[in-house]
Amino acid sequence: MAVRIQCSIQNSLWLLKPSRATHLKPCFHFRQKPVSKTSALFCTYASALQNDEAEPFVLTTPLYYVNAPPHMGSAYTTIAADAIARFQRLLGNKVIFITGTDEHGEKIATAAMAQGSTPREHCNVISQAYKTLWKDLDIAYDKFIRTTDHKHEAIVKEFYSRVLANGDIYRADYEGLYCVNCEEYKDEKELLDNKCCPMHLKPCVPRKEDNYFFALSKYQKSLEETLNQNPNFVQPSFRLNEVQSWIKSGLRDFSISRASVDWGIPVPNDEKQTVYVWFDALLGYISALSGDKEQTDLLSAVSSGWPAALHLIGKDILRFHAVYWPAMLMSAGLSLPKMVFGHGFLTKDGLKMGKSLGNTLEPNDLVCRFGSDAVRYFFLREVEFGSDGDYSEERFINIVNAHLANTIGNLLNRTLGLLKKNCQSTLVVDSTTAAEGNAFKDNVEKLVEKARIHYVDLSLSSACEVVLEIGNAGNSYMDDRAPWSLFKQGGAASEAAARDLVVILEAMRIIAVALLPITPSLSWRIYAQLGYSKDQFDAITWGETNWGGLKGGQVMAQPNPVFARIENLADGKDRKEANKVMKNNKPRITQAQGIAEA
């Protein structure tokens, strides 16, 4: 079916006087700082994410659609955003980490009806499910915006009025094929057989409506220039090519209202229509910034942190964030975000895991069975950030056991056991003195600097990998030095062994800091084992990855495994037991190996 747009009644500018409209000019704020030679070698994104000290580092997840409860895909973006936010906080930046829920639209009204509840009741329940999951996954967000909040509605109306005043909204008939799950009209050429949406595998339906349109085509040139001048705007870089080719193929105006949908924000000058759910939801990134006052307005929200440093999204919604959203902002005379990063999909049998397809992995079950650190670590370590990744429980258990329980947990436990037995759990010297002339220390320093660069670069998987290398190097050091046998020799050998334990524990401390963005609870447990208080842990900065934190005389806690091995539940005979355990919410884990002395 051909898509037909007929411009009809030009929308009246009754909301804003023309004189005000003339002040609205697109503006671009891509503040960049010079990058040092060394970091320029490694950093792809660093320059775009450099922050002026005075500005907060604002990063966002998508506002998740509340048609169904969260799944592992929604959790994936949020875990990644949380790791980036925590890293930025370690660097000493003021961070505003925004997440929330997108609550309007046809799909929500239908989902509510299917549950026998009102849309509002439905949104309250699902939105709370997101908040609960974020708590269980140790997500430390700063703002949670719901698009049904009053302050959001006020900001959407004000934004709409600015765009209207800029002459970018008009009324027209539209006829085309609509995917309700995407909430988007589709081009016939992008559909599968039987007019199915390639993402949701459901047929698109013919729709004809009299809608308000946003003049996206007016911004074609400005968008092209923006992307040419700021290639970091869309990341990873291969997604930039995708966005550039969409734009090159010609941008068409899109409808920003729905005549047939009641559950939405009324169009300011026409109560018979509601604002299109995407035009509404994207503005949540700005309305989240406004305070909790009753009265709120667009510019005061903007002055509280806009533009965002980073929108973290899945690649499914790249077009909305890298094409529609910048054009909308230009029209309203507001700054563009500094970067849009579209990561890949968690897949099941090669298909995107999603609520509409119903092929999702339950994050609550994973957290109940394995704990938040394991879930956070596995997905950030195993799925290269930007690419797709498939989940397998067997691989999950193997990776988490090998890396967190063995390489890190067991090394700490063994070292503390030896320290308890031979040094009354007390460090004999400062870690700086203990490591004088020690090549292991130099290696740790190099590796942790690499981890920093990977974090800056949003290469979260590589950051995990490099931190784990410190753990591997620590295990090799322990095996080479064999302090248990040096202690047996007594005298100078015993003194050297005591220094070796300080060296290994200092490396463990550095691992705890460097892994904190990924596994915050595990890092705290390591710090507690090293004799630090929670207040000391909470005050950590990235500067504490420098060698020399542990001091002579510091008393370690009683050795206690920081990460318990997961018992393998993957084989069929244990399946029933696993399900029982999941129901009882009890982790099915065993104690880590005890102290190995030889």
Ligand SMILES: Nc1ncnc2c1ncn2[C@@H]1O[C@H](COP(=O)(O)OP(=O)(O)OP(=O)(O)O)[C@@H](O)[C@H]1O
């Ligand atoms: N399989 C997935 N892999 C990675 N991220 C995902 C996945 N599914 C959802 N997300 C995250 O959630 C965002 C989409 O949110 P939404 O609430 O629309 O979830 P959804 O499950 O994709 O919904 P639907 O299946 O109805 O399209 C993505 O942009 C991404 O950030």
